[in-house]
Structure formats: C-alpha cells, structure tokens
Amino acid sequence: MSSQSDELSGVAVHERVANAVVRAIAEGRYRAGDKLPTHRALAREMSVSIGSVTRAIDTLSARGVVSSEVGRGTFVRQQAAPPGEAQGFVDLSINAPPPLVSAGQWAEASALANERALLLPNGGYVDFTGTPAQRAVVANWIGQRRSPMAADDIVLVNGAQQGLHLAFAALKDVVRAVITEGASFPGAIAAAGILGLPVLPVARDDEGPLPDALARLLAETGPAAVYLTPVCQNPMGYETGPARRAELARVVADKGGYIVEDDIYGIYSTKPGPLYRDLVAERTFFVTSFSKSLTPLIRLGVIAPPAAFMASVRRRMRAESWGLPPLTAELGAAMIETGIADAVLPVLRTEALARLEMTRTILGLGAMPMPAGAPHVWLPLDPLRAEQLARRASEAGLRLGAPSTMQVGPEPVGGLRLCIVAPPNRRQLERGLRILARLLVEDEEVLV
Ligand SMILES: Cc1ncc(COP(=O)(O)O)c(C=O)c1O
Numbered sequence: 385m386s387s388q389s390d391e392l393s394g395v396a397v398h399e400r401v402a403n404a405v406v407r408a409i410a411e412g413r414y415r416a417g418d419k420l421p422t423h424r425a426l427a428r429e430m431s432v433s434i435g436s437v438t439r440a441i442d443t444l445s446a447r448g449v450v451s452s453e454v455g456r457g458t459f460v461r462q463q464a465a466p467p468g469e470a471q472g473f474v475d476l477s478i479n480a481p482p483p484l485v486s487a488g489q490w491a492e493a494s495a496l497a498n499e500r501a502l503l504l505p506n507g508g509y510v511d512f513t514g515t516p517a518q519r520a521v522v523a524n525w526i527g528q529r530r531s532p533m534a535a536d537d538i539v540l541v542n543g544a545q546q547g548l549h550l551a552f553a554a555l556k557d558v559v560r561a562v563i564t565e566g567a568s569f570p571g572a573i574a575a576a577g578i579l580g581l582p583v584l585p586v587a588r589d590d591e592g593p594l595p596d597a598l599a600r601l602l603a604e605t606g607p608a609a610v611y612l613t614p615v616c617q618n619p620m621g622y623e624t625g626p627a628r629r630a631e632l633a634r635v636v637a638d639k640g641g642y643i644v645e646d647d648i649y650g651i652y653s654t655k656p657g658p659l660y661r662d663l664v665a666e667r668t669f670f671v672t673s674f675s676k677s678l679t680p681l682i683r684l685g686v687i688a689p690p691a692a693f694m695a696s697v698r699r700r701m702r703a704e705s706w707g708l709p710p711l712t713a714e715l716g717a718a719m720i721e722t723g724i725a726d727a728v729l730p731v732l733r734t735e736a737l738a739r740l741e742m743t744r745t746i747l748g749l750g751a752m753p754m755p756a757g758a759p760h761v762w763l764p765l766d767p768l769r770a771e772q773l774a775r776r777a778s779e780a781g782l783r784l785g786a787p788s789t790m791q792v793g794p795e796p797v798g799g800l801r802l803c804i805v806a807p808p809n810r811r812q813l814e815r816g817l818r819i820l821a822r823l824l825v826e827d828e829e830v831l832v
Pocket of ligand 1 (some may be wrong): 673
C-alpha cells in the first residue's frame with residue numbers, strides 16, 4: 385500500500401494515510417473482518433510517522449471504516465454495499481469516476497464552502513455566471529492545466545451538459561447543423577436535437593474527423609457547429625493529436641463554422657499542443673466540468689464562449705436558471721482551494737490505468753487508443769452484434785449503454801463503450817468484464 389499518489393498534493397499526511405487504507409479496502413486488499421497491520425508496520429510501509437498512522441486510524445474509526453479493539457488490533461468493518469452490488473448487477477453504462485473523495489475531504493471542503501456561502505450578498509442571489517472570486521479560482525485551475533483563461537472569460541454552469549446546450553443555443557441562428565462523428569455523446573445529440581439543429585456525421589479515422597471530409601461537408605451545409613472532443617472521444621475513446629487539431633481548426637475557420645470543444649476528459653490527455661480554443665478562440669466554445677475529473681455530485685461545469693457570444697450565453701443562463709446554486713459553486717472552488725481536486729487527479733489516473741490493464745487482460749484486447757489510462761474503452765464489434773450483446777449483457781447482470789443512443793446519421797454504431805471507471809471498485813469491474821468475456825465467447829460459438 386502506498387500514499388505515493390497523494391504526494392505533492394498538499395493534503396495532510398494522516399488524511400493521505402487514511403485515503404490509502406480506504407483505497408486498499410476498495411480494491412479488495414482488505415476485506416470486512418480483516419485485521420490491519422500494526423501502526424508500526426503501516427508507518428514503515430508508507431514511510432510516515434506512527435503518529436500520522438494513529439491519527440489516520442482515529443479518523444477512519446470515526447467514519448465507521450475500521451474499529452479498534454484494545455489488545456487485539458484494528459479491524460475492517462462491514463461496509464455498506466456499493467451501488468449495484470446489492471442488486472447484483474455491474475453498471476458500465478455511465479461514465480463517472482469512482483468515489484475517490486473521502487468523507488473527511490468532503491467535510492473539509494464543505495466547511496470552507498459553507499463559511500463562504502454564508503457571507504454571500506443578497507442571501508446568495510449573486511452574479512448568475514458565478515461570483516468573480518469563484519470564477520477566478522475555477523478559471524485559474526483549468527487555465528493551468530488545459531487552456532489559459534481568466535475569470536471574465538467563463539460562465540459557471542450546471543454541468544458540461546448545460547454548457548453544450550448553451551453553446552448550441554447561442555449558435556442556433558448562425559449555423560445550419562451540428563457536425564460530429566458517426567458515434568457521439570448522446571447528451572450533445574440531445575442538446576442539438578431539442579434546438580431543432582440537424583446532427584450530421586463526418587467521416588473519421590482513429591484520431592478524429594478527417595479534415596478533407598469536414599471541409600466537403602461544411603461546403604455542403606454552410607456554417608455549422610462542429611462538436612469535437614479532443615481527449616477520449618465519447619464513445620470511441622481516442623485523442624486527437626496536435627497536427628490534426630490544427631488542421632481541423634483551419635478548416636472550420638476557412639469555412640466560417642464554429643467549434644464546440646468538449647474537454648471534459650482533458651485531464652486524461654497524453655498529447656501536447658494547443659487546444660481548439662487556443663487555435664481559433666473567436667470560433668470556439670470551450671466546455672468542461674468536474675464531473676469526470678473529481679465527482680459528478682457537484683456537477684460544476686464551465687463554458688468559455690468566444691467573446692462575441694458571451695452576452696448571448698449570459699442572457700440565456702439568466703433566463704434558464706439564474707446561475708448554478710451558489711453553494712455548488714463554492715463547493716467546487718473549495719475543492720480546488722483545499723488541494724482536494726489536485727489530490728484526486730493522480731489517484732484517478734492511476735486507477736484508470738490499472739482498470740485499463742485489467743480490461744485489456746480479461747477481454748484479450750490489443751493496442752488501446754489511450755494507453756496511459758482512460759475512463760472508457762471502445763470495443764469495436766459488428767453493429768448488430770453490439771446491440772444484441774448490450775441486451776444480452778443486461779439479462780446477465782451487466783449494464784452497457786445501447787450503441788443506438790450514440791448513433792449520428794444512417795450508419796449503426798459498430799461497437800460497445802465500456803465505462804471502466806464507473807464501478808465503485810475493481811472487484812465489481814472484474815465481475816462485469818468476466819460476464820462480458822463469457823458472452824463474447826458464447827457469441828462466437830453461436831456464430832461458428
Ligand atoms: C463527452 C461528455 N460531455 C459532457 C458530459 C456531461 O457532463 P456533466 O455531468 O458535467 O454535465 C458527459 C457526461 O457523460 C460526457 O461524456
């Protein structure tokens with residue numbers, strides 16, 4: 385066991401030790417009733433002081449994770465069954481990080497958020513784009529990791545989903561369609577659909593849309609919103625490299641279109657280089673959120689529209705919801721300011737990588753588009769077989785998203801998306817993958 389991934393995180397040592405023990409339990413290395421190593425052994429193993437281990441164990445006792453018995457030692461308590469486990473199914477249909485924020489971290493961030501929220505003017509009816517202080521914290525955090533931005537460049541929104549909807553809505557009267565890959569994120573398809581914008585597929589390879597094909601399509605449609613996910617495309621999982629990004633940005637600028645850049649999986653990026661927002665700022669609506677990099681419990685999202693569209697995005701945000709709940713915004717900012725968001729990132733990436741390896745091994749997969757870890761994996765299959773497998777999997781206790789919900793254009797979707805970080809622990813993921821491996825073999829036998 386190691387608290388290494390929390391290194392440089394700014395999180396207190398005892399909290400890091402507590403997190404490492406919680407992770408070890410989540411990964412099945414300690415089960416209910418198991419005795420933990422002595423404080424001295426844990427201190428040696430994690431290279432921390434015995435005092436830090438004692439504080440960590442006290443914290444975990446208070447949270448009901450372990451119980452200490454005088455003269456006998458510390459034991460793992462029976463945990464409430466994670467979602468799905470009690471019902472006996474494994475859910476690989478929804479992309480969400482496992483619960484990596486500990487109860488102690490929630491308490492710490494909530495305390496700060498409550499303190500700040502109680503000081504907000506007008507009982508909390510503040511600027512509906514987020515207060516300047518909240519926006520500054522969020523813009524700075526994203527700016528340092530993805531694309532430089534200032535507080536006034538962004539609007540805080542209810543999840544990336546609202547960000548996408550606001551972007552398409554702002555473009556509704558200046559574009560004729562939304563263009564994206566033949567398999568795309570159902571939420572984006574829904575957002576375009578409700579605004580009456582047709583969604584058209586563009587030919588792609590394993591790095592994203594093909595620039596020539598996009599140029600031809602834009603020439604046919606006239607101005608369009610091109611919905612692009614530079615990192616870990618949903619559902620196909622690939623990352624678009626810098627050269628392709630530059631080519632696509634050039635095509636969109638030449639043809640007078642706009643880019644809606646969905647960077648929600650940006651924290652998994654392995655390729656360097658500027659994002660679309662950096663390449664064609666005046667034509668790019670940048671959207672992201674903390675749902676995939678921290679937790680969807682807050683649903684704190686961000687839109688950074690081109691400057692010329694800021695007023696229209698603000699007007700719509702005001703009309704739709706007068707901003708997101710101020711307490712949510714404070715909680716998101718507090719997660720950043722306490723260092724918790726930074727502490728979770730390396731843990732999440734390490735977890736995703738371990739789960740990717742597990743998936744590769746159990747399903748016997750070859751090269752992966754995101755070798756450094758990804759929250760979802762694409763399993764290419766004949767379209768009919770993919771749809772049937774999703775149905776049969778659900779009867780066998782495994783939930784998979786129906787490929788048809790991701791379809792754009794006439795071609796049925798040829799594959800299954802496996803949300804490998806979704807199960808609360810690796811044990812559940814393994815169970816789900818084994819069900820899928822069995823179904824794949826049975827399926828082959830039937831085909832033969
Ligand atoms: C590519 C993509 N964009 C946006 C979203 C929506 O995220 P949020 O929960 O922040 O609304 C998701 C969620 O699954 C997604 O996969």
